[in-house]
Amino acid sequence: MALELFAEQGYDSTSLREIADRLGVTKAALYYHFRSKEEIVVATVEDFLADIDELVAWAEDQPRTTDTRHEVLRRYAEIVRVRFPSMRFFQQNPAGIHKSGLGEQFQQRMAALHGVLYDGGPPQSRIRALLAIVGMHMAAALSGDSGMPFGGGLGLSVEEANQAALDVAFDLVDRDSTEGAEGAERG
Amino acid sequence: MALELFAEQGYDSTSLREIADRLGVTKAALYYHFRSKEEIVVATVEDFLADIDELVAWAEDQPRTTDTRHEVLRRYAEIVRVRFPSMRFFQQNPAGIHKSGLGEQFQQRMAALHGVLYDGGPPQSRIRALLAIVGMHMAAALSGDSGMPFGGGLGLSVEEANQAALDVAFDLVDRDSTEGAEGAERG
Amino acid sequence: MALELFAEQGYDSTSLREIADRLGVTKAALYYHFRSKEEIVVATVEDFLADIDELVAWAEDQPRTTDTRHEVLRRYAEIVRVRFPSMRFFQQNPAGIHKSGLGEQFQQRMAALHGVLYDGGPPQSRIRALLAIVGMHMAAALSGDSGMPFGGGLGLSVEEANQAALDVAFDLVDRDSTEGAEGAERG
Amino acid sequence: MALELFAEQGYDSTSLREIADRLGVTKAALYYHFRSKEEIVVATVEDFLADIDELVAWAEDQPRTTDTRHEVLRRYAEIVRVRFPSMRFFQQNPAGIHKSGLGEQFQQRMAALHGVLYDGGPPQSRIRALLAIVGMHMAAALSGDSGMPFGGGLGLSVEEANQAALDVAFDLVDRDSTEGAEGAERG
DNA sequence: AATGAATGAGGATTCATTCAT
DNA sequence: CATGAATGAATCCTCATTCAT
Numbered sequence: 109m110a111l112e113l114f115a116e117q118g119y120d121s122t123s124l125r126e127i128a129d130r131l132g133v134t135k136a137a138l139y140y141h142f143r144s145k146e147e148i149v150v151a152t153v154e155d156f157l158a159d160i161d162e163l164v165a166w167a168e169d170q171p172r173t174t175d176t177r178h179e180v181l182r183r184y185a186e187i188v189r190v191r192f193p194s195m196r197f198f199q200q201n202p203a204g205i206h207k208s209g210l211g212e213q214f215q216q217r218m219a220a221l222h223g224v225l226y227d228g229g230p231p232q233s234r235i236r237a238l239l240a241i242v243g244m245h246m247a248a249a250l251s252g253d254s255g256m257p258f259g260g261g262l263g264l265s266v267e268e269a270n271q272a273a274l275d276v277a278f279d280l281v282d283r284d285s286t287e288g289a290e291g292a293e294r295g
Numbered sequence: 296m297a298l299e300l301f302a303e304q305g306y307d308s309t310s311l312r313e314i315a316d317r318l319g320v321t322k323a324a325l326y327y328h329f330r331s332k333e334e335i336v337v338a339t340v341e342d343f344l345a346d347i348d349e350l351v352a353w354a355e356d357q358p359r360t361t362d363t364r365h366e367v368l369r370r371y372a373e374i375v376r377v378r379f380p381s382m383r384f385f386q387q388n389p390a391g392i393h394k395s396g397l398g399e400q401f402q403q404r405m406a407a408l409h410g411v412l413y414d415g416g417p418p419q420s421r422i423r424a425l426l427a428i429v430g431m432h433m434a435a436a437l438s439g440d441s442g443m444p445f446g447g448g449l450g451l452s453v454e455e456a457n458q459a460a461l462d463v464a465f466d467l468v469d470r471d472s473t474e475g476a477e478g479a480e481r482g
Numbered sequence: 483m484a485l486e487l488f489a490e491q492g493y494d495s496t497s498l499r500e501i502a503d504r505l506g507v508t509k510a511a512l513y514y515h516f517r518s519k520e521e522i523v524v525a526t527v528e529d530f531l532a533d534i535d536e537l538v539a540w541a542e543d544q545p546r547t548t549d550t551r552h553e554v555l556r557r558y559a560e561i562v563r564v565r566f567p568s569m570r571f572f573q574q575n576p577a578g579i580h581k582s583g584l585g586e587q588f589q590q591r592m593a594a595l596h597g598v599l600y601d602g603g604p605p606q607s608r609i610r611a612l613l614a615i616v617g618m619h620m621a622a623a624l625s626g627d628s629g630m631p632f633g634g635g636l637g638l639s640v641e642e643a644n645q646a647a648l649d650v651a652f653d654l655v656d657r658d659s660t661e662g663a664e665g666a667e668r669g
Numbered sequence: 670m671a672l673e674l675f676a677e678q679g680y681d682s683t684s685l686r687e688i689a690d691r692l693g694v695t696k697a698a699l700y701y702h703f704r705s706k707e708e709i710v711v712a713t714v715e716d717f718l719a720d721i722d723e724l725v726a727w728a729e730d731q732p733r734t735t736d737t738r739h740e741v742l743r744r745y746a747e748i749v750r751v752r753f754p755s756m757r758f759f760q761q762n763p764a765g766i767h768k769s770g771l772g773e774q775f776q777q778r779m780a781a782l783h784g785v786l787y788d789g790g791p792p793q794s795r796i797r798a799l800l801a802i803v804g805m806h807m808a809a810a811l812s813g814d815s816g817m818p819f820g821g822g823l824g825l826s827v828e829e830a831n832q833a834a835l836d837v838a839f840d841l842v843d844r845d846s847t848e849g850a851e852g853a854e855r856g
Numbered sequence: 857a858a859t860g861a862a863t864g865a866g867g868a869t870t871c872a873t874t875c876a877t
Numbered sequence: 878c879a880t881g882a883a884t885g886a887a888t889c890c891t892c893a894t895t896c897a898t
Binding site: 489490491492493494495573574575576577578580604605606608609610612613616617620621638642643645646647649650653654657 | 676677678679680681682760761762763791792793795796797799800803804807808825829830832833834836837840841844
């Protein structure tokens with residue numbers, strides 16, 4: 109609800125009046141339930157962080173196999189789909205985020221998720237795990253009027269984009285185990 | 296100069312007073328040179344767009360070979376390095392962008408760049424070209440305190456990160472021509 | 483309880499939420515017992531006014547002797563000690579006082595008290611009676627962190643300050659009867 | 670100008686709108702000249718503090734005689750007359766004062782002034798010096814609609830009140846040197 | 857007897873913008 | 878060329894107060 113506005117327009121550009129109007133309440137009513145604008149955004153974003161926490165916790169209990177990594181990506185794709193506004197908010201709001209350490213919280217989660225997908229190996233593998241994650245973000249952004257860069261789609265349907273992004277992500281995190289063509293990388 | 300502020304704090308959070316102060320002039324002096332806050336940001340971001348235009352124009356004159364694609368990525372990496380604040384501004388400022396069609400301009404460029412890197416083929420290839428570009432953004436963000444998600448680095452030096460990202464990007468745009476393992480993608 | 487807040491922070495700076503919190507009740511509960519913020523302050527200050535009324539009534543029944551005046555000052559010192567927050571509130575809250583004629587009520591009492599201490603005589607005597615009263619206020623303010631001007635003490639213990647102030651006050655109201663040095667005043 | 674409002678209604682009760690209105694400018698115009706409400710009050714009160722500083726500095730250069738003390742009181746009476754709103758503001762605004770150490774500044778000055786008038790001796794002498802100062806405040810308050818307690822006058826003309834207060838103050842600070850009746854004080 | 861929820865009015869403050877000089 | 882001064886509109890936020898339950 110409020111988060112959509114934050115995500116669309118940015119934290120600063122979204123006034124409490126707008127939020128209150130959209131929610132059909134008074135500005136002052138918001139302040140009965142939240143102590144500040146910051147608290148509002150924190151509240152609306154908490155679930156997203158919690159979802160990632162849960163996913164990471166689950167992953168850390170699994171064997172570090174290809175299948176686990178794939179399942180992590182699948183689940184993360186779902187999380188991003190459901191919590192799309194939250195994700196977008198984090199990706200696009202430097203100002204609204206540096207306050208109250210919300211940015212750091214997101215970076216922590218991203219690092220944890222990355223830790224689950226990256227098993228050691230050359231810098232290239234690190235980057236690949238990174239891009240696998242970002243790929244999930246892009247997939248979500250590709251469908252619908254996301255307002256994000258690359259948004260507006262490349263002419264793919266939602267399922268197509270999702271599946272294609274997953275395929276590419278799988279491939280990216282698989283490259284590490286499938287050593288062989290690895291020698292060509294530095295050249 | 297002014298752009299760094301926009302990139303660091305966001306368009307809305309950066310006041311003209313701050314910009315004027317950092318530039319050592321008066322607020323009113325800014326209005327002698329620019330007609331509005333919007334015009335300031337447009338002016339500071341123009342070079343970045345122009346650089347991409349030039350790159351795309353050059354690429355369209357080249358044969359569509361692997362080498363060309365690699366060179367495009369290399370040059371784009373350099374552009375992003377030099378114009379980092381501009382890039383960051385585009386990625387992180389929903390508000391400052393929706394005004395005056397600046398966002399659309401960036402999306403156009405990204406689409407053009409994508410067009411140069413993507414030669415047709417399955418949706419997966421589309422996504423790969425996308426991630427190759429995003430990879431260049433990440434590489435720039437990884438070095439230094441970028442404030443972007445995944446910023447703060449993964450323990451890589453600037454050159455390492457750059458080279459690794461290029462390697463991965465090369466690999467991503469090469470996957471299209473190097474048919475063979477392609478059959479595994481759907482599984 | 484509530485009055486201490488009013489005295490410490492001033493009428494306007496003390497919100498009903500603060501009062502309710504300190505009292506361990508709800509803001510709405512306050513409105514069950516009092517009809518307005520004003521009524522709260524009136525209620526908490528009434529005892530002080532009543533004490534003065536009683537003192538003045540007693541004094542008016544006594545013979546107008548030196549001893550009576552001394553006893554009035556002693557009793558007023560005690561009142562001020564016990565009702566210190568109320569006194570402080572009156573001295574320091576122009577805003578909270580102008581409403582509902584509370585200020586006038588205090589001025590009335592001060593005038594009555596003054597009337598009991600001042601027996602006629604030159605303007606100087608008037609002023610002396612005034613300062614005798616104010617001296618009692620200062621004595622109370624001198625002990626403890628009163629927040630009043632001259633508060634914080636002059637390095638005197640509570641008893642010292644009290645006794646010294648009383649001595650001086652006695653002396654001030656005695657000057658009237660003890661004619662003699664009076665001739666020096668105009669010089 | 671603005672200070673009169675602060676003194677009349679108290680710091681908190683005086684809104685910037687009121688000040689701006691009375692000054693015939695916009696609220697925003699105030700913010701061009703002052704950085705905050707606090708700065709406004711500081712600015713309007715500075716002269717008063719400076720006057721006291723000057724007086725104390727002068728006094729400390731003089732021999733510590735009766736005449737000097739009398740002249741100090743005379744000059745302080747004049748200062749209080751001229752800067753009456755400032756003085757009143759300090760005496761009546763606990764809240765507006767605790768911020769920005771303005772209260773402490775006033776207490777410092779009062780202590781310095783007291784130091785100039787008090788030459789050692791028993792606690793009673795301390796109190797007397799205090800009351801001499803306060804007497805000057807009362808004198809100013811007695812004339813005109815001061816709004817202070819004891820304001821509204823005791824039926825004295827301005828000059829009468831002033832002269833009477835001075836007489837009493839002289840007497841108070843003289844009591845120290847004129848030892849003799851001092852023995853009766855403790856009784 | 858008490859409260860959770862809501863609100864209208866107003867608070868200080870900031871901002872992009874204008875304009876006479 | 879440049880600036881000091883000013884402003885209208887909007888910001889977040891707080892408050893005293895009300896009312897259904």
